[in-house]
Amino acid sequence: MTEESKAAALLFAEPGARWRAVAYGPVLCAIVLVVELVTGSSVHWFALIFCAALIAGFVALQVIAGQRHVSVALTGEALREGTETLPLTSIAEVLPERDEDSWDDEDWESARALGELSGVPRKRTGIGLRLADGGLVQAWARDHRTLRTELTGAVRRIRDTDSENGADR
Known part of the structure; x- marks a missing residue:
């Protein structure tokens, strides 16, 4: 391949x-x-x-x-949420899930949702992302746990590939 x-x-x-x-x-x-x-x-x-x-x-x-x-697609290069495509190289970190026992909201929960909709679509769950420029956004999906797992792995692979290429220079 x-x-x-x-x-x-x-x-x-x-x-x-x-x-x-x-x-x-x-x-x-x-x-x-x-x-x-x-x-x-x-x-x-x-x-x-x-x-x-x-x-x-x-x-x-x-x-x-x-x-x-309201469609979602994740490839090895980009995350597409609705009509917005975010390159994985611009994602610094996939933030942990919200603590259900906590009384406080996480900072990423009030961040802008990806796509052109005004917020996280109905029946979807947000996933916090820290961008390379320091900003916060929310990715979302029905099956948010699978997306979180795949997205975390893909971002890690991109980061590892970039560090290997940077070490070779």
Whole structure:
């Protein structure tokens, strides 16, 4: 495996939204259609087809938005959170998890969340990152423990590679 393909290999990914959600509305309308056919009541063809198409259309828009703004991808070179990509070389440290027994908030909990959203998306958990310039930001994911583990390892590998290359000079 070449160095470029190692760096481009996906270490962690969350899609943000799945296309199977688009089928839920039409499936529900099909169930209502079957019930109407079985019970012998009048079948509302137009209403069921219209509702199925309308629901599928709205959910498709939500899936596209979810995949664009709430997806996460970590490679050997960068962390992408929604629409923002952060090179791993700009991350100095992955901060420890919040102490659940502590009454005080960690400094990183009030830091800016990566991506273009105003905060950590719903049903996601923030991960504190100290940047090379000293600033703090929050990465986030549903499976935050796996992202934290993979991100810590990737940042450590980048740091070790940089120190080896710096020692050779």
